[in-house]
Structure formats: C-alpha cells, structure tokens
Amino acid sequence: MTAALVAEGVTKSYGDVTALDGVSLSVDAGEVFGLVGPNGAGKTTLVRALTGTTAVTGEVSLLGREPTAVDPSRIGLLPQSFSPAGRLTPRELLAQYAGRYDAGRDPAAVLADVGIEGGPAEQWYEELSGGQKRRVCVAIALVNDPDVLFLDEPTTGIDPAGRRALWELLEELAAGGTTVFLTSHSMAEVERLSDRVGFLTEGDLVTVGSPRDLVETHGGASRLLVETDATPAGLTETLSHAVSTRGDRLVVEDVGPREIGDVVDALDAAGLAFESLTWKQPDLEDVYLELTGDAFEGSAAVTAASPPATAGEDQ
Numbered sequence: 621m622t623a624a625l626v627a628e629g630v631t632k633s634y635g636d637v638t639a640l641d642g643v644s645l646s647v648d649a650g651e652v653f654g655l656v657g658p659n660g661a662g663k664t665t666l667v668r669a670l671t672g673t674t675a676v677t678g679e680v681s682l683l684g685r686e687p688t689a690v691d692p693s694r695i696g697l698l699p700q701s702f703s704p705a706g707r708l709t710p711r712e713l714l715a716q717y718a719g720r721y722d723a724g725r726d727p728a729a730v731l732a733d734v735g736i737e738g739g740p741a742e743q744w745y746e747e748l749s750g751g752q753k754r755r756v757c758v759a760i761a762l763v764n765d766p767d768v769l770f771l772d773e774p775t776t777g778i779d780p781a782g783r784r785a786l787w788e789l790l791e792e793l794a795a796g797g798t799t800v801f802l803t804s805h806s807m808a809e810v811e812r813l814s815d816r817v818g819f820l821t822e823g824d825l826v827t828v829g830s831p832r833d834l835v836e837t838h839g840g841a842s843r844l845l846v847e848t849d850a851t852p853a854g855l856t857e858t859l860s861h862a863v864s865t866r867g868d869r870l871v872v873e874d875v876g877p878r879e880i881g882d883v884v885d886a887l888d889a890a891g892l893a894f895e896s897l898t899w900k901q902p903d904l905e906d907v908y909l910e911l912t913g914d915a916f917e918g919s920a921a922v923t924a925a926s927p928p929a930t931a932g933e934d935q
C-alpha cells in the first residue's frame with residue numbers, strides 16, 4: 621500500500637509550548653485516519669504540519685513530496701477556523717473557489733452534497749447559521765475533488781441529521797479512494813469513519829490502531845451505569861462486582877449481558893433506589909478516557925469486590 625502521508629519525528633514549539641513532540645505516522649492512500657486528543661493536544665498543529673501550512677522540524681511527506689510542492693488541486697483542507705468572505709452567497713463562494721482549479725466541481729452539486737440548496741445557497745454567507753456555514757466550508761474543501769482531504773473538526777455545529785449525511789458523504793469519498801485525515805472530538809464520528817485512529821496527548825502520538833483493536837485493548841469490560849442519589853453503602857455484601865462512582869452515577873464494572881438481572885437483584889437487596897440503568901459496552905469514548913487519563917476523574921472506587929462469579933462470560 622502506498623503512503624499518502626508520512627510524518628517522521630515532527631516537532632513544533634511555540635515559545636515554551638511544545639505542540640508536537642516528535643510525531644511519526646504513516647497514512648495509506650485511501651485510508652481514513654482519525655486523530656483525537658484533548659484540547660491543546662496538538663491536533664490542529666499536526667494538520668498544519670502535514671499540509672505545509674506551518675514550519676516544523678522533522679520530515680513530512682504528502683503524496684510523496686514536500687507538502688508545499690504538492691499540486692493544490694490534489695489537496696482539500698478544511699481548517700478548524702475558516703471564514704470565507706461574508707458578503708458572498710454559498711453559490712458565489714463555491715464558484716470562486718472552483719475557479720482556482722482547472723477541473724473544479726460543479727458548485728451547485730457540491731453544495732447539494734453538503735445539504736445547502738434553495739434559499740441558503742443564495743443567502744450571504746455571514747447570514748447563515750453556524751451549522752450552515754460549516755457545511756459551506758466543507759463544500760469548499762471538496763470543490764476540487766481532492767485526493768487527500770484534511771478535515772479539522774468538520775462537523776462542529778452541524779445538526780445530527782446533517783452530521784449523519786456528512787458521514788455518509790465521507791464514506792462515499794473514502795470508498796472512492798480519497799484519503800481522509802480527520803480530527804474530531806466526537807468519538808462516535810471517529811469510530812464510525814476511521815480505519816485507524818491516533819491518540820495525541822501533549823504533542824505525543826501515544827497509540828494508533830483500528831477502532832476495534834483499540835476498544836479491545838483499552839476499552840475495558842461491559843459495565844452497568846446506575847443513576848442514583850443514594851449512597852452505595854451495603855452493596856459490598858450483596859454484589860460480587862467492583863463498583864465505582866463516576867459523577868452522579870455508580871458504575872458496576874465487568875457486567876456481562878446475562879448478569880444484568882443478578883446485579884439489579886443485588887441493588888434491590890441493598891435497598892438502593894435508582895432512576896435508571898444503562899448497560900454499556902466499551903467504545904472509543906472509553907478508550908479516550910482511559911488513554912487521556914480521564915477515565916477515573918471525579919470517580920472513586922467504592923468496593924473492590926471479589927471477581928464476578930461468571931467472569932469471562934459474554935465479554
């Protein structure tokens with residue numbers, strides 16, 4: 621598989637702040653790579669490094685060349701902060717951006733792809749809603765039908781239906797061979813779209829893997845979340861699972877689907893009144909919380925009970 625993107629030992633500092641600390645990664649042509657990490661982790665800086673829009677130390681190769689030497693018509697970039705001219709309509713903006721390329725796409729078709737049609741396509745950009753503006757920005761990044769598409773938090777502000785429509789559009793592009801480098805704070809988005817996900821914390825790419833492998837390795841076991849105002853005193857005698865608190869919820873750890881009834885019985889036996897129960901299989905959000913060290917923030921172990929009687933079942 622040919623690499624579309626390669627970074628080796630990429631480092632970037634702003635004064636005393638090390639935004640990137642020797643990041644190395646390779647993204648295959650046609651791959652969708654999701655980059656996640658806390659605010660200030662260095663995600664935008666890495667996008668800028670990979671697109672040649674900020675100077676870094678280390679090596680960066682985009683489509684086999686230095687980023688600044690790549691034909692711009694092959695690259696699509698949606699920066700995190702992007703404000704096109706406010707007093708142009710989406711249709712005019714798209715025509716303007718398409719005009720920069722020999723073979724730009726039909727502006728109306730690209731706008732339709734991101735759900736901007738009819739009235740909003742003819743309104744000044746500055747008069748659009750936040751989500752509509754973001755859709756137009758995505759369209760601008762797509763207008764040259766790029767081989768490699770960088771999307772820095774593309775769906776921020778876009779409503780749930782629009783977000784799903786955009787996911788489908790990105791899936792179509794990926795199926796057609798477009799390489800996508802995506803940053804997002806939505807773990808659902810990253811989990812759904814990405815072939816591989818990289819976790820960046822404090823400028824350090826700590827882990828890279830497929831969502832499935834990451835969840836298996838770092839996601840922990842299935843758990844039961846119990847919404848309750850009551851204190852969990854007394855559970856120790858009745859429950860053979862570890863219990864912790866997370867915010868205003870109790871977390872009963874390592875509960876397989878066939879154990880849920882037993883746990884509920886144990887909660888009843890302990891006289892614990894609860895508002896709701898949610899059984900949760902581990903997902904990328906759990907991986908995120910684990911890898912960024914936030915998994916147990918605000919939580920405390922309540923019991924360290926003996927292992928569940930049916931440990932290993934249904935995990």
Ligand SMILES: Nc1ncnc2c1ncn2[C@@H]1O[C@H](COP(=O)(O)OP(=O)(O)OP(=O)(O)O)[C@@H](O)[C@H]1O
Nearest residue numbers: 634637638639657658659660661662663664665666
């Ligand atoms: N132009 C700049 N001048 C000074 N410091 C900067 C600049 N750009 C970024 N930084 C710093 O570099 C670090 C990484 O910032 P970056 O924007 O890459 O993080 P991020 O992971 O994209 O964050 P977020 O999730 O909030 O968008 C931060 O500490 C930030 O303050």
